[in-house]
Amino acid sequence: MAGAGQSQVLRAGALLAPAYVWLTVAIFLPLSAMLFFSFLSAAPFTNADWHLTADNYTAFFARSLYPYLLGRSLLLAAVVTCLCVLIGYPCAYVLAKQIKGRSREALFLLIILPFWSNSLVRIFSWAIVLRGNGILDHALKALLPFDVSVNLMFSYTAVVIGLVHSYLPYVILTSYLALEAIDDSLIEAARVMGAPMRTILARIILPLSLPGLASGAVLIFVPVAGSFMEPRILGGRSGTFYGTVIEDQFVAVFNWPLGAALSFILLAVVLVILGIAAPLQRRAQ
Amino acid sequence: MTGMNRRFVLGAISVMALSISAGLAQSAEIRVLNWQGYGSDEAWAVEAFAAKTGNTVVHDYFTSEQEMLTKLRTNPGAYDVVLINSAFTGQAKAEGLIAKIDTSDMPNVKDLAPNMGQNADLAPGGEVYGVAWTWGVTSVTINKDMVKPAPDSLAVLWDAQYAGKVSIRDDGVEAVQIAALATGQSINDIKDMEAVKGKLKALMPQVKAFWSSESDWNQFFAAGDFVVSTFWSGGAGRSASKGLPVQFVVPKEGALGWLDGLSIPATSKNPEAARAFINYMIDPEFYVKWAASGAPSSANNKAAAALPDTDFNKVTLGDPAVVARVQFMQPLSDETRKAYLELWQDIKTAQ
Numbered sequence: 001m002a003g004a005g006q007s008q009v010l011r012a013g014a015l016l017a018p019a020y021v022w023l024t025v026a027i028f029l030p031l032s033a034m035l036f037f038s039f040l041s042a043a044p045f046t047n048a049d050w051h052l053t054a055d056n057y058t059a060f061f062a063r064s065l066y067p068y069l070l071g072r073s074l075l076l077a078a079v080v081t082c083l084c085v086l087i088g089y090p091c092a093y094v095l096a097k098q099i100k101g102r103s104r105e106a107l108f109l110l111i112i113l114p115f116w117s118n119s120l121v122r123i124f125s126w127a128i129v130l131r132g133n134g135i136l137d138h139a140l141k142a143l144l145p146f147d148v149s150v151n152l153m154f155s156y157t158a159v160v161i162g163l164v165h166s167y168l169p170y171v172i173l174t175s176y177l178a179l180e181a182i183d184d185s186l187i188e189a190a191r192v193m194g195a196p197m198r199t200i201l202a203r204i205i206l207p208l209s210l211p212g213l214a215s216g217a218v219l220i221f222v223p224v225a226g227s228f229m230e231p232r233i234l235g236g237r238s239g240t241f242y243g244t245v246i247e248d249q250f251v252a253v254f255n256w257p258l259g260a261a262l263s264f265i266l267l268a269v270v271l272v273i274l275g276i277a278a279p280l281q282r283r284a285q
Numbered sequence: 286m287t288g289m290n291r292r293f294v295l296g297a298i299s300v301m302a303l304s305i306s307a308g309l310a311q312s313a314e315i316r317v318l319n320w321q322g323y324g325s326d327e328a329w330a331v332e333a334f335a336a337k338t339g340n341t342v343v344h345d346y347f348t349s350e351q352e353m354l355t356k357l358r359t360n361p362g363a364y365d366v367v368l369i370n371s372a373f374t375g376q377a378k379a380e381g382l383i384a385k386i387d388t389s390d391m392p393n394v395k396d397l398a399p400n401m402g403q404n405a406d407l408a409p410g411g412e413v414y415g416v417a418w419t420w421g422v423t424s425v426t427i428n429k430d431m432v433k434p435a436p437d438s439l440a441v442l443w444d445a446q447y448a449g450k451v452s453i454r455d456d457g458v459e460a461v462q463i464a465a466l467a468t469g470q471s472i473n474d475i476k477d478m479e480a481v482k483g484k485l486k487a488l489m490p491q492v493k494a495f496w497s498s499e500s501d502w503n504q505f506f507a508a509g510d511f512v513v514s515t516f517w518s519g520g521a522g523r524s525a526s527k528g529l530p531v532q533f534v535v536p537k538e539g540a541l542g543w544l545d546g547l548s549i550p551a552t553s554k555n556p557e558a559a560r561a562f563i564n565y566m567i568d569p570e571f572y573v574k575w576a577a578s579g580a581p582s583s584a585n586n587k588a589a590a591a592l593p594d595t596d597f598n599k600v601t602l603g604d605p606a607v608v609a610r611v612q613f614m615q616p617l618s619d620e621t622r623k624a625y626l627e628l629w630q631d632i633k634t635a636q
Binding site: 063065068069127131132133154232237240245251254 | 348349351352354355455456457489492493494495497504508509510619622623626627630631633634636
């Protein structure tokens with residue numbers, strides 16, 4: 001009996017080992033290295049002398065620019081997440097509950113397809129569409145009877161559009177899985193009892209699919225808060241965000257320690273926000 | 286077969302194997318670290334060099350000088366030739382990233398213009414750490430169909446007529462130095478930082494977008510996003526040869542001059558082949574052919590003289606009066622670089 005238990009533990013250990021080794025090598029070690037860097041006075045592979053310091057963290061508060069841009073990035077993340085949820089959740093509902101069979105697979109493919117392309121390619125495609133005299137501009141001019149001129153390129157709006165498009169599949173996929181799992185007979189029962197559609201939505205569908213929706217929202221919020229490539233390409237002169245000043249530290253002035261410290265401050269703030277949101281989400285369930 | 290015989294055959298095979306590997310060692314693979322599309326990776330040049338010496342050339346690219354230094358620091362032994370701007374050569378030397386170059390087997394070195402070949406940053410104390418390759422200026426480039434008449438002053442960037450039609454590189458150092466020129470200061474010794482700050486603040490409402498790479502610049506220019514922008518003389522030459530209506534202007538306030546050198550990393554495994562490649566890079570034969578598709582000015586006097594009279598570089602930078610207005614960029618300390626970046630971030634955010 002004891003022998004069987006032991007062999008089971010061993011087997012579980014053997015099965016889990018690759019995952020843990022991978023987590024250690026690919027996530028834990030680089031992150032620890034960056035955490036270490038963030039407490040240094042200079043990157044250790046320059047020949048400048050370095051010592052341990054907390055200056056990089058105090059630097060965040062010494063310049064009003066960093067807190068301001070962090071707020072700006074968090075607001076951007078909130079806007080993009082809200083838009084993704086507003087667009088993605090109804091899409092997922094229609095896919096999970098209204099469409100059956102082969103056409104669902106085809107629609108799924110259409111949602112996933114852009115996701116398989118390189119993110120840089122997607123952003124440059126948006127640049128072609130959004131620019132004045134671009135595809136959107138020409139299409140609207142051809143369709144509308146009155147004279148319009150659309151030039152969304154190099155604006156906050158362009159950044160939001162590019163990011164929403166990039167991250168929309170996350171919320172669709174996670175919401176779809178949660179909605180798919182809801183037993184149709186629950187909805188039918190409610191309907192038999194005479195519940196109107198909005199009651200069914202508020203009392204059955206939304207609460208039951210909330211975990212999926214919430215994990216999709218988290219998957220979007222976190223990377224958007226640190227995004228730098230989309231703002232740089234689509235934002236023009238309004239494209240300065242927290243992610244781009246972190247990038248500056250690594251690329252323009254080779255100040256890895258400050259870049260690392262700014263990244264960990266972002267991580268900490270995001271974790272605090274998620275920590276506040278977690279009990280609310282649990283209560284909703 | 287007897288044991289003696291077998292040993293003899295094995296010995297003969299190993300001798301053959303040794304001589305084959307020695308033959309292979311002579312045709313080395315030279316790994317070059319450079320900006321993408323910057324001369325050394327021209328397909329015809331790589332082929333011609335391989336035909337001449339048997340050495341193959343492979344490239345890796347960087348998108349900023351800091352990335353180049355990072356790659357040298359983190360990948361020892363990975364590169365044989367690296368392009369380093371003269372403002373960074375001293376730093377790379379101080380960090381032990383590049384080696385002193387023995388130019389005795391490089392016949393083209395004697396033809397370099399003295400002020401560049403013996404530039405104090407590339408060859409401190411006469412010891413060559415970077416072989417002067419190309420030089421050029423950063424200045425104002427206009428769309429000659431839209432901006433008439435051609436301006437003779439940097440003030441065109443601040444001209445209300447072109448509000449929302451201006452671009453500048455997203456680079457703190459360049460922005461600060463352009464503003465220093467516009468306020469009549471030396472780019473290497475800026476005394477009145479407040480004037481620079483005020484000038485850059487006034488520039489922001491004019492700007493449509495920032496460019497960061499040459500392909501950005503061409504794309505934005507072709508799409509009509511801006512009609513006047515800072516740009517590199519070499520880049521403007523390439524854009525002109527592609528048929529874009531660009532005109533490069535060296536205004537009366539001056540321009541930012543730069544000098545690029547080719548260096549050999551201290552960890553290079555093929556320094557001899559690297560020297561042969563650098564010698565080919567400064568050869569007039571290579572330069573004249575490269576210049577036909579748009580190249581910066583060559584540091585080699587003989588190569589520059591061999592250009593046709595219609596060449597972009599001969600036309601825009603050939604006049605000694607223009608060259609006299611150019612202020613060559615000197616190395617910047619990390620603190621200055623950091624201060625310029627912070628000023629630039631503040632200005633971009635505060636608009």
